Amino acid sequence: MADATISGGLPQGRGAKTASPGGPMLAADGTPLRASLARSLRRQKMRALLLIAPLLLFILVTFVMPIGDMLFRSVENHIVADTLPRTVAALRDDPSEVPGEPVFRAMAEDLQVAVEEKTHTQLGTRLNYESSGMSSLLRGTGRDVKGMGEDVAKAVTGLDDAWEEPGTWVALLADPAWVQTQAEWAAADDKSPEPAFAASAAATERLPRTVEAYQAFAHVTQADDGDSVTEEEPWNLAYVALADDLRADPGAAEAFEGDNRARLDALSAAVADGTVPAVSYRDMFVESDDAWGEPGTWSVLRTFSSRFTPGYYLNAVDLKLGPNGIEMREPKDRIYLQLFVRTLVMSLVITGTCILLGYPIAFLLANLPERTANLLMILVLLPFWTSLLVRTSAWKVLLQQQGVINDILVWLGIVGDGNRLALINNQTGTIIAMTHILLPFMILPLYSVMKGIPKSYVRAAKSLGANDWTAFWRVYFPQSVPGIGAGSILCFILAIGYYITPELVGGTKGVFISNRIAYHISDSLNWGLAAALGTILLAVVMLLYWAYDRLVGIDNVKLGG
CATH class of the missing domain: 1.10.3720.10 (MetI-like)
Structure with a gap:
């Protein structure tokens, strides 16, 4: 019994040894037996993992990920918030059934951008799942939104042809640092995108609606169309916003100098005497389609403005989200x-x-x-x-x-x-x-x-x-x-x-x-x-x-x- 076995079943004289009487057991290479066994076990687990790794990857790609994607799609609702960000924000501050001018103005800007990016049809399709007629409403208004404010634009350009020049708007609204950066970019004639438009502090403070409308135009022109704002005339809505700013702040021209101040003074006087007409965003939308004056249209937009919604699951069990919460669908729609x-x-x-x-x-x-x-x-x-x-x-x-x-x-x-x-x-x-x-x-x-x-x-x-x-x-x-x-x-x-x-x-x-x-x-x-x-x-x-x-x-x- 000289080769008495030790714990783990290893004979003391062959697989393991002790450093000294009462000391820790050692493996054949001199390392502690406990550490050697742990290392061997880790290697076995790693080999087993490598053997089943292809199967795990296959299950992950073909089973787990599709189910996860299905679960996400069943609650995600980003398209309303992404397509109408200004409208969604404005609706939070306007609880009335048919909102006021700020919401209609935000909708005009959002819809103008959506039409240029061709996302308004996708939005209409999404909302049409919840309320029949939303798709045709957004498509029809999308065709009309480009013409909204055309009479204001004609009146402004009729006062001074310079308002038709893209450079006039850049000189009025752009930050000087951006102007210099843009000039350097144009001189370099490289293939990189034009620097994102930045408004000056004076324009942002005294002409806030104009800056907001122009920035929406600039984003579409630069990011989506790949053009330069120095070569494109802004949308009609920018003219409407400029007239609204001067109507709300007749002395806004004081914050500017030179030609900008002179043009704003003349335009402010024309706005005051009615040469440049005042327009209502609400009236322009209702003229496009009477549905914009109905509470139901805005109720749908409010209800589904969140990025996540239980609406799909409610529809799947013949329920719906309504103005008063969860409601049963009409009997003819319960399938x-x-x-x-x-x-x-x-x-x-x-x-x-x-x-x-x-x-x-x-x-x-x-x-x-x-x-x-x-x-x-x-x-x-x-x-x-x-x-x-x-x-x-x-x-x-x-x-x-x-x-x-x-x-x-x-x-x-x-x-x-x-x-x-x-x-x-x-x-x-x-x-x-x-x-x-x-x-x-x-x-x-x-x-x-x-x-x-x-x-x-x-x-x-x-x-x-x-x-x-x-x-x-x-x-x-x-x-x-x-x-x-x-x-x-x-x-x-x-x-x-x-x-x-x-x-x-x-x-x-x-x-x-x-x-x-x-x-x-x-x-x-x-x-x-x-x-x-x-x-x-x-x-x-x-x-x-x-x-x-x-x-x-x-x-x-x-x-x-």
Whole structure:
């Protein structure tokens, strides 16, 4: 016993040693054994991690990230705040049902920018999901916004042609430091973007509305169009803003010098005597479309101005955000709860039908001689070798009123020629076609489990006096339940997410919620609502899975004996 073993199972004389009596155990290389074992364990974990890293990456990219993106899209609502930032800010300070001039002025500037950037149509599409008519309203007003304030612009330029020159506006509003930087950039003739426009302190203080309108114009001109503000005449709204500033502050010209002061003095006098007309932003919008004078339009903008919204989830359960909070939708618009219920009920019916048809087939295959069972198993697997689209299209031919099944029933005299059965474009057609498609997913788990059930158990039960039914029900069937569980989970989860087959044979009464999700993704492009519907469907499946685990036990599900 000279080589007595030590903790860890290593012989003292070969794998480890002690530095001195009572000292720490050392590995063969002289390092402490504890540290050596820890280092070896880390290496093993790292190798294992590297082996599964490709699978983890695949799951992350194809499963986790898409679900995360779906969850984000179901609540994000940035387009209103990004497209109408000034309007959203102004609405916070104006609680009236139809807001005042500041909000309409902010809307005019925002919409002018949105038209130039071509984002107003996307905004209209988004708001149209919540209130019908918003898309056409924003499109129509977008066409008119460029002409708003045209009479003011003509009056101002009629006083002095210099107001038509871009240089006049730059000299009036630009910060001197920016003017110098811009001149250096122009002289260098490089390919970099023009320096972002910066207003002078005097202009910002005495002509605030003009600076705001001009900066919006400058941003679009420089960032989006790639042009220089020194070469472009500003929008009509800049002329309106300048007239409004001089009307609110007749002495604004005192803050400027030279030609700028002279022009502002002349323009201020023209504003005072009415040569330059006063305009109302509200009147210009209402002239474009009466809807701008209605509280409902502004209620929609207020309700969906937040960057995150529960609106998609509310729509998915036939609710909506209204002026007074959450409201039920009109009865004619309540479709999603009905679709969810139909999807769940029909998926359960299809699963039950697969059990009724698949169990005897699997029982037969498991108890036939192996050669015969293998030949019949080819017939079970044969549908997998045929395109899903082809199989579904074949059912369209079989089930239609002038199809093969109805012709056979008429020929046999079971139904009259004038009373042919409606087997397609309804729930019946969906159940028949999907049962056929999902039946192999029930048969295969059942067959695998039944093959593992020893036949001697049934013989033993019969030898103890049980009849055939008792032996089957009390001995054989309980052992096949794990196969039923596995097949049911496969069929139900596949059925609840199907959309091709219901779309082709279901008509309007046999479609699933997945068909509506596909519609919003590919046709209406309402990805937020599609994401909300998909998230709710996923949550329902997870809830049912949890309930199944609590009632039956997922550990009792087997794919083999």
